[in-house]
Amino acid sequence: MNLILKATEFSALKHQNQKRKDGKTPYVIHPISVAMILSEIGGIDDEEILSAALLHDTIEDTDATADEIDREFGSRIRSIVEELTDNKELSYSERKQFQIDHAPNLSKEATLVKIADKISNVTDLIDEKPTDWDDARCKEYIDWAESVINRCPKVNMKLEEHFYNLVNSYH
Ligand code: NDP
């Protein structure tokens, strides 16, 4: 089966009962938007990277496991998704700091998905912001996202430019 369609179905099923923090958007719209950003802005056509984008929040936010992703999609996709999965055993602030500290160690593939993820989230904050977030909380998130992206390996100028333009339009 086409890998991207299979990843879309898997992600839609795993996230089926979840909404984004605007309270109304089905969660799967976000991983689909991350894959579309990679394709349309980043020019990425590697099906495994686009599938990893579709799956990037499944281990973190659903009952999907790394073994399941490995079995269904292979070890390269599993490894990209694992790199993008926050360790829930850490506290909120430790998780946020971990992303900043470990950004320089990300693989090229995980970096691409990470930038597209932050582009999607910052776009959502501008268009469909979480119901209980005020402007200060949005600004705090955007400043943190910028600190993460600043430390990522430079892998795709178009994605990086798009991210910084978005951030600068918010300031
Ligand atoms: P986060 O900062 O982790 O929430 C942001 C994440 O939510 C994004 O990275 C994105 O993750 C996801 N998301 C879902 N919908 C949207 C949307 N519409 N726009 C942008 N991003 C979206 O913190 P939480 O809100 O999950 O907070 C966790 C806990 O920490 C809460 O109990 C909170 O009260 C507490 N806390 C709050 C602080 C504050 O107010 N500054 C500080 C410290 C703790 P993804 O890519 O995974 O979808």
Ligand code: ZN
């Ligand atoms: Zn995400």
